[in-house]
Amino acid sequence: MTQEADQIFVLAKHWLMGYVPAVAQPIASAVLSIVPVLIAFPLLFAITTVLERKGLGRIQNRYGPNRTGPAGFFQPIADGIKSLTKEDIVPLTADQAVHFLAPVLLVVAAFLAYAVLPIGRNMVIVNLNAGVLFFFAVGSVVELSVFMAGWSSRSKYSLLGAMRAIAQMISYEVPLVLASVVVIMEAGSLSTVSIVERQAGYTGIWPHWYLFTPWGLVGFFLFMVAATAESNRSPFDLPEGESEIIAGYYIEYSGFKFALFFLGEYLGMFATSGMAITLFLGGWAAPFSFLTWIPSYIWFFVKLLTLIGFFIWIRGTLPRLRMDQLMNLAWEFILPMALLNMLIAGIWHFMQPGVVRWLVCLAIVAVPCILLRQGLKRRKKFQVRTYRYAD
Amino acid sequence: MTLTFLILAAITVAGTAAAMGMRNAVHCVLALTVGFAGVAALYLQLDAQFVGLTQIMVYVGAVAILAVFAIMMTHTPAPEQPPAFSSHWILGGLVAAAVFAVLAWAIGSSAVSMQPLPAEPAVGVQQIGAALMDRYVLPLEIMGLLLTAALIGAVVIAMDRKEDRQ
Numbered sequence: 001m002t003q004e005a006d007q008i009f010v011l012a013k014h015w016l017m018g019y020v021p022a023v024a025q026p027i028a029s030a031v032l033s034i035v036p037v038l039i040a041f042p043l044l045f046a047i048t049t050v051l052e053r054k055g056l057g058r059i060q061n062r063y064g065p066n067r068t069g070p071a072g073f074f075q076p077i078a079d080g081i082k083s084l085t086k087e088d089i090v091p092l093t094a095d096q097a098v099h100f101l102a103p104v105l106l107v108v109a110a111f112l113a114y115a116v117l118p119i120g121r122n123m124v125i126v127n128l129n130a131g132v133l134f135f136f137a138v139g140s141v142v143e144l145s146v147f148m149a150g151w152s153s154r155s156k157y158s159l160l161g162a163m164r165a166i167a168q169m170i171s172y173e174v175p176l177v178l179a180s181v182v183v184i185m186e187a188g189s190l191s192t193v194s195i196v197e198r199q200a201g202y203t204g205i206w207p208h209w210y211l212f213t214p215w216g217l218v219g220f221f222l223f224m225v226a227a228t229a230e231s232n233r234s235p236f237d238l239p240e241g242e243s244e245i246i247a248g249y250y251i252e253y254s255g256f257k258f259a260l261f262f263l264g265e266y267l268g269m270f271a272t273s274g275m276a277i278t279l280f281l282g283g284w285a286a287p288f289s290f291l292t293w294i295p296s297y298i299w300f301f302v303k304l305l306t307l308i309g310f311f312i313w314i315r316g317t318l319p320r321l322r323m324d325q326l327m328n329l330a331w332e333f334i335l336p337m338a339l340l341n342m343l344i345a346g347i348w349h350f351m352q353p354g355v356v357r358w359l360v361c362l363a364i365v366a367v368p369c370i371l372l373r374q375g376l377k378r379r380k381k382f383q384v385r386t387y388r389y390a391d
Numbered sequence: 392m393t394l395t396f397l398i399l400a401a402i403t404v405a406g407t408a409a410a411m412g413m414r415n416a417v418h419c420v421l422a423l424t425v426g427f428a429g430v431a432a433l434y435l436q437l438d439a440q441f442v443g444l445t446q447i448m449v450y451v452g453a454v455a456i457l458a459v460f461a462i463m464m465t466h467t468p469a470p471e472q473p474p475a476f477s478s479h480w481i482l483g484g485l486v487a488a489a490v491f492a493v494l495a496w497a498i499g500s501s502a503v504s505m506q507p508l509p510a511e512p513a514v515g516v517q518q519i520g521a522a523l524m525d526r527y528v529l530p531l532e533i534m535g536l537l538l539t540a541a542l543i544g545a546v547v548i549a550m551d552r553k554e555d556r557q
Contacts, residue, residue, distance in 0.1 A: 098421065130440040130516045137444040140452025144424065147459050151417055163463060166456060173452075190516050 006295045009036065010122050033125045037114050044304075045266045046076035052312045059316035079259075086255035091153060094252065098152035103253065103260040105145040110267035112138045116192050117274045120284045120297030124193055131192040132184060135275055136177055139230070142268060143169045146239075146249050149261070153252035161248025164323070165239030168229055171330040172236075176226035176272075178338035182219045182345040183210055183279045192275075196283030205289045209282040214361035215345040220280040222338050224310075227276060229330070231269040233311060235318040236326060273307040274300075332376055340368055395436055403429030416462050424455040441516045 004011065013032050020028040050065065050073055057064030065072035090099055116131035118124040128134050143166055150162020184190060187198040201208050210216035229236040240248035250261045277283060281303055284296035321329070344361050351357040406425030413419045427450035434443030523531050 095415075098418075128440060130444055133441065133444040133448070133516075137447040137452065140448055140456075143456055144421075144451060144459075147456070147463075148421070151459075151463065159463065163460075166460060170456065188517075 002293045002295075006121055008295070009120070009297070030125075037119075037125065038111070041111075041114065041267060041270055042263065044270060044301075045263055046080075048266060048270075048308055049079070050075050051308070052315070055309070055312040056316045059313075083256050083259040088255040088257060089252075091155065091252050093154040095152035095154070098148050099252075100257075102145050102149035102152060103250075103257045103264065105148065106142060106264035107260050107267070109138055109141040109145060110264045110271065112141075113268070113271040114274070117271065118193050118196050118278060118283050119274075119300050120295065123284075123297060127191060127193045130190045132180060132190045132195070132275075132279075135192075135271075136173070139268075139272075140173065142264075145264075149253070150249035153249075155252050157245045157247075157251050158249050161239050161245050161251065164245075165232060165249055168232070168236065168239060168326060171327060172226045172229035172334075175222055175330060175334040175338045176230055178335070179219045179222040179226060179341065180275070180279050181338075182215045182341055185342065185345050186210065186213075186215075186349065192278050192283075196278055196285070199282040200285055202289035207282055207285055207287060207289070209280065209285075211280045211282075213348060214358065214365055215341050215348055216280055218337065218341045218344070218365050220276065222334055222341065223276050223280065224307075225334060226330075227269075227272040228311065228314065229326070231272060232265060233269065234315040235321050237320060238323060238326060269311065270304065270308070273304055273311075276307065277303045328376070333372060336372060337369065340364070396433070399429055399432045399436060402426075403433065417459065420455060420458045420462065423458075424451055427451050427455065439514070441514075441519050 013029075016032060017025065017029060053075070054064030054072065065075040068074040068078045090096060113135055115125045116128055116134050146165045146169070147162050150158045150160075150165070153159075183195060187195045189195060189198070199207070199209050206212070211220050232239050238244070240250070245251075250258060253261060277300065284300040286292045286294060286296075286299050344364050347364065348357060348361050351360065403426050406422050406427075406429055409422035410419045410426060413422055428447065431443045431446035431450070434446055
């Protein structure tokens with residue numbers, strides 16, 4: 001019974017495939033795999049917008065949306081109708097074609113990333129040999145669409161936002177990839193499915209997730225910081241900082257194109273969170289051995305919603321970073337720590353299992369981390385800032 | 392020659408041709424990116440996943456962004472620019488066609504093309520990694536050293552000197 005519940009979507013697909021003639025089978029199989037993802041994640045986006053607004057409201061000591069439907073949960077429908085019926089304004093000086101293509105490219109790239117995410121047992125669209133590489137390759141296309149949006153609008157604020165966004169995304173892509181390299185080293189594979197399989201099994205009731213190793217713990221934190229920056233979320237939301245450059249690269253978009261940018265950004269956040277789950281949190285596996293009867297896809301979405309909750313919490317709590325702080329954090333702290341983490345993963349691999357391995361690896365992590373922090377702190381001289389170009 | 396190959400080849404050729412012919416520098420870069428993506432798709436179609444995805448990551452994610460960033464930093468948008476085609480384009484096209492014909496003839500009549508095609512080797516990411524760490528470790532290290540030197544050079548050039556600021 002539990003197995004049927006776990007495999008219900010896979011069985012449903014096989015059942016539907018029985019009615020398809022053999023000629024159309026490859027296409028029908030692809031469509032049947034893709035359509036649920038195209039439905040599930042935009043739906044999650046709709047739910048997340050309500051949860052985020054309500055959560056932020058609670059943090060800021062006010063009610064969130066509470067008028068539309070039960071407890072305000074029909075708000076995304078109202079938002080959707082509003083953005084569909086709004087006038088689609090394109091600036092007169094804008095580059096029409098590029099201006100139109102930018103949001104399309106963003107959403108396409110964001111959806112492509114889901115092709116390699118294992119959402120449940122046997123539930124992945126394609127099991128690519130180089131799945132993790134595919135994920136990062138698709139992620140790099142997002143930068144291009146951000147540039148297209150910022151440049152084609154022919155607006156000062158758009159261009160500033162695009163430049164900020166690209167500088168930030170390039171800087172944080174390096175630690176994002178380096179933080180996930182440790183998992184690839186240990187799993188010995190770039191395929192997301194086999195990375196999840198390598199984390200299967202339990203000792204007592206505890207799972208074998210990569211999070212529960214020194215390098216996995218460090219890698220997970222570095223990955224999440226870099227992922228927050230990659231998805232332009234607070235405290236790294238300089239590219240769209242409302243109080244500085246209004247909305248950054250998509251200031252000249254209105255109506256449904258604006259909604260597409262919103263959708264693309266959230267889809268990107270879900271995808272990177274899904275990758276963090278795959279790499280460090282055991283994918284769709286249950287967190288305790290006695291909970292394995294709950295279907296695998298439910299565990300994936302529980303983990304995803306937990307990470308989304310953390311994102312909302314951080315957004316409500318932390319102030320925005322300044323540009324130089326952002327760059328210093330990436331290049332002076334996260335990058336050295338990610339490189340050091342790779343060394344630890346190697347040492348961990350070749351040492352005998354036991355307490356000594358834990359202590360050695362933790363010491364190698366903790367000592368440089370503290371020293372680096374002290375060194376960076378001492379170098380900061382608090383004085384009146386001089387601006388090179390803005391005097 | 393399958394239909395997919397023809398479509399991808401058409402996209403690649405159209406993208407790169409547009410990159411040469413367009414007047415706006417940013418449009419050129421975007422068209423070139425289409426060409427890069429087409430080449431990557433051709434690699435993927437040949438089942439070379441690693442090369443194809445690296446092509447996207449390096450060329451679309453880094454080279455195109457670098458070009459675009461350089462344009463954004465230096466270029467002031469000037470809508471009126473001289474046409475990209477020079478007046479000698481017929482002559483140029485003739486020379487290009489001649490060079491292509493000679494190359495195609497040389498390749499077609501060489502001994503290499505006469506040999507029967509060897510069996511397709513199954514090269515996965517794992518084999519590429521093993522080869523890089525085993526047989527080709529010295530070239531890899533030399534490449535790394537070269538790139539590090541280039542990186543340090545770039546930082547030295549970009550560093551703002553004390554005397555400049557005063």
